[in-house]
Structures are given as C-alpha cells and as structure tokens.
Amino acid sequence: MARDEDRQVVWADDFRGLAWSPPDVRVWRHETGAGGWGDEQLQRYTASTRNAHLTGDGRLAITARREADGDVTSARLTTLGRLTVRRGRVEARIRQPRGAGTWSAFWMLGDDLEDVGWPACGEIDVMEHVGAEPRTVHGTVHGPGYAGVGGGVGGSHEASAPLADGFHVYAVKWTDDAVVWDLDGTEYHRVTPDDVPGPWPFRHGFHLLLNLAVGGRWPGNDASGVPLPATMLVDHVRVLDLASGGAEVTLHR
Template identity: 50%
Template sequence: MASPRPPRRLLLSLASILVFASLSTGSALGLSLSAAESSAGAAAPQAAAVTFSEEFDGPAGAAVDGARWQVETGDNVSNHERQYYTAGNRNAALDGQGHLVITARRENPDNYQCWYGRCEYTSARLNTAGRFTTTYGRVEARMKVPRGQGMWPAFWMLGNDIGQVGWPASGEIDVMENVGFEPATVHGTLHGPGYSGSGGIGAGYTLPGGQAFADAFHTFAVDWSPNAITWSVDGTVYQRRTPADLGGRQWVFDKPFFLILNLAVGGYWPGDPDGSTAFPQQLLVDYVRVSTDTTQPGGAGPITGLAGKCVDVAGANTANGTAVQLYDCNGTAAQQWAVGADGTIRALGKCLDVASGGTADGTPVQLWDCNGSAAQQWAVPAARDIVNPQANKCLDATGGSSANGTRLQIWTCTGAAQQKWTVTR
C-alpha cells in the first residue's frame, strides 16, 4: 500500500538542493558520471557511480564529512512538520563509536521561526546532492530508529534532475520510512508523476512477534536495476516494483539519484508528538553504502542449496512444465542459471516459473517459456533467499530433503536451511 501522506517534504532550503543537483556530479571525489549524464546518445543507462561507503568514523561530536554530505536548514510547510532543521553538528554529529546520530529535540535556542510560528523542535536533514549520485545498484543503510508518537525517520532518494523538472517528475525512492505510531512497521515507496504523495506505490514491512524497530539496528536496502526496484529489511525481500505496477504512468527511475537522511517531527502522516513522546529522540546510522552490485549478474552459474546440491532441470528437458529439482552438482547446462536484470532466473533458454502463477504454499516450480509474468519474477537478496514477490514466498526444497530429485516449490519464508541458496556469479 502507498504510504498515506501528502506531497513530499520540501524545505525552504530546497533552493540549495536544486543548485547542487544541477551541478555536474563529477566532483572532487572523482565520482563517475552515468551514461545518461555523459552521453545523450547512450543506448542504455549504466551503473552510475563508484561504490559509496560512509562508515561515520570520527571523534565524538564531529560533523559529517562536508565533501559527502550537505546539511539542510529550515522548516517544512509541505507536510506540516514541526521541526526546524539546524546547520552544522548541532543535531547531526558522530558519536565516536562509528555512528551518525541525528537528534530531534524539543527546544528553540535561536528563536527559529516555522510555518506555524515559533518553532517547537529542532532536528537535522542531510543529503548528497552535488556530492554523490547513483543510477542502479544496491543502496543500503543500517540504522536504529527513534520511538514515540510524532517521530518520522527516513532514508530516501531524489532524482538528481529535480532542479530542472521539479517534484514529482524527478522521482523519489523511499528506502525506509517509519512513523512513530507504527513501531513495528517500515514503508518503502516510489513517487513519480501521477503517483505521488498519498498515491505513491509501495508497501510496508512489519517485524514479527511484537518487536519494534527502535529496539535494535536493522538494515534497510533497495536493489535497483533497469525497470525493477526490490526492497528488503535485514535481507528479507518484501516488495518488488516494475513499470507494470504503475498502470501506464511514467517510470522515472532510470537516471541518477542522490541520498537523503532525516528525522522529522510531526506532520500530516505521523501526527504531532503528544504527552507520551520523550525528547530528545535519536536516529542512529551505522553506515550508508551504495554498490554497483544489484544482485542480478549477467552470467550463468550454479545455484546451490541443501547439502551443497544444485538447482537442476530434471533430465535437462526443455519442455514447458519440466520439474525443477535438487540434484548432485555436475556442471551440466541443466544447472547453469542466469539471474537477469529483468527479475528472471533462466536455464536452457527458459525461465524458472511458479506453476500456474500460484501463490499457495507447496506450489511447485518448473521450467517454462519466458513470458514476463509475475510467476517468473524473482528477487535474490543478500540473505540468500530466492523470493517470488507476487506470492511473497521463498524457493524451498520440499520437506527439507536433500535427496536427489527433491522437487522445488514455493513456501512461506521461514529462514530455514531448505530456503537458503548460493548463487554463483
């Protein structure tokens, strides 16, 4: 479901973003330009940047690296947020233990003025506009979110062309948002022309067993490739979006985007803090990393599972409906699988397919002509699950058996060994 909120939070300081976003991304860091930026005639976008790794190492109280991050200032009337974002290290500082701490405080030491009058809260918001952009790749952050009514932490991206085309035509990818009244749930959302604000395309992920995201660090990621974006929490995939999800509206996610981290207070979606909300609250960020690895390699190789055995096309038969099974690895073409940027997993020129597009536990998988259907879409996150997003179920060795000929199926993801696979690239 789309996150139920109005148009995106744009600050009074947005002008500074637009200036930086309009600059060449070939900065002093030596970041490479994307194909879209460097050659108008390029046939297809390429991975846009060298790996970005921000570990937030440094002495306690130090500000973030200004060569990588700019710190925004101002309030935000667009969402009726209550905070004033401050400069420097007042509310965004290293803790000396490898974390960035973004702090929201109930204070106004400098008589800041907000859209509603004298500001009641301060916090911080950082972005990489003009410093770093990426097109495709794995974008992830390990974070511990705050808790309490009115808290709204987020890790997200905006299209680098926002200065030219505006929002939402620029596109927005929300890797993670959490609102305080949903302590166990985070949201991942796409915004673009015709599907922005409360009409964004997305879904939520809820921790099991009554856990709260504020209780521990969690890793939030998107794996982003041409025409596909997959969201995961701690390696568990919970949604995958492609142009087919937009109902004919424009897909604006094949170009450079920059990163944003912030902790908002109040607003239309989370609501304002109340008497139960303790201050200060903190968003702790262990790291932010971007790599050109989308977990979708172009080559073919074996996929191994229980007892080191291989995912195998029975009898090397290319007929539609041929069973896919577990078998001793033998190096044959029946065990060579290519994980494509289009979300398919292919062998012998055909696709790994959920029989009849089923979503029930125990539905077998098979080989079938590639047809672009949801039954042939797979996500391969770092946690080694292979997930069919339509069913939200994992590739599974039936009965937990490692015997030769064990049929593979889809089953509710449990984290069991029979659902763990190693894709050889």
C-alpha cells in the same frame, strides 16, 4: 552463487570520525529551514552538530530536540551535488527513534530535481518509519501521477519487535526496471514500470537523503506528546553491486 548483499561494495560511509564532528562534508550537506516541508511537519532543520553529528564510535546521530523556546529542531542531510547513485543495492543500517510523532527516512531523489521539480524527478523511499507504528517499515516510490502521503506506490513490512530496539538493515535492489525492498535481507515488496499509474523516472542518477522529521500528515502519527530528544542512529550507508552489475556511484569533487 553469491547473494546480492555479498557483492562488491561500490561506495560506503561508515561514519568514522571524532565525536561531535559533522558528517563528511565532501559527501553530505544540510538542507535547512522550516515551513512544514510540504505536509505540516513541526521541525526546523539546522546545520548544528546538536542535530547531526558523529558519535565517535562509527555512527551518525540525527537528533530531534525541543529547544528552550519550544522550537523543534532536527537535521536533513543530502548528497545532492556531491554524490550520485544509479542502480545497485542501496542500504543503510539504522536504529530507529522511539515515540509517536517521529518520522525518520532514508530515501533518494532524482538529480534533476532542480530542473524538473518533484515528483517528475522521481523519489525512492528506501525506508520510512513513524513512531506510531513501532514495528513497521514502509518502502515507496513516487512519480508523476502517484506522489505524496498516501499517493505513492509502495508496501510495508511488520517486524517481530519494535524497530527502535536494535539496528536493522534497510535496503533496495534498484535496476532500471525494478525497485525491490528488503528488511535485514528479507524481501517484502517490489515495483516495476507495469505497477505504477504514470511515468517511470528511475533510470537516471539519484542523490541520497537522511532525515528525522516530527509530526506531519502521516495518518495517526500525532506529535502532540512526542518525547524529545529522539535520535535516529545510522551505522552505515552503502551502495553494493548486484549480480546483474551496473551499480554506479559518482563523487562530484
């Protein structure tokens, strides 16, 4: 029997393009601005290719920088209104940034975000990584009654070496009634409706997000001495079918 990760690729972005060009505007758009993003993060997200650009060799670089005036800039990309995913194996191959104070993420939010708000729309964090825990990946879901830093329902996995040392595949296998996380094909956590203390808002379409934050209220991730620039390198993002089928991807073009 074929493994889930050997199943058909339903959609993929392998970030092919000229060096210093933006990611595919038919799929990705920028969310910009500062204000702490809900938990006192330091960065201001921009649409500049200094903060998000293709490398020319099939990768996307998201870079946090300290500008000449002391401002910290970075990028947050979303597919809201351009690409919707429902179910399937959702994965990204990423090399993490290095240094305490960095906070990288590959995640999903419900497409009804602008109608019902967060956390009612649901949030699936495929991967979160903070530089203060160089070998640890976190996977979490958030919904009504279980949301926010320390409030979501999730698990973590500790790799044998710092995750910034090389590329790793971060994934969830998502069905209507379960979310299962793995790192490089090794399962480390799963959540079902019975495991959450509230509604299960994961049976509808979601959009993808990639971002690199600096600081924030993640315990122990002190950004006072974070070495910048710091770069999150993304080799690919893919949605694959599962053995049970049912993966759906919609492009809004």
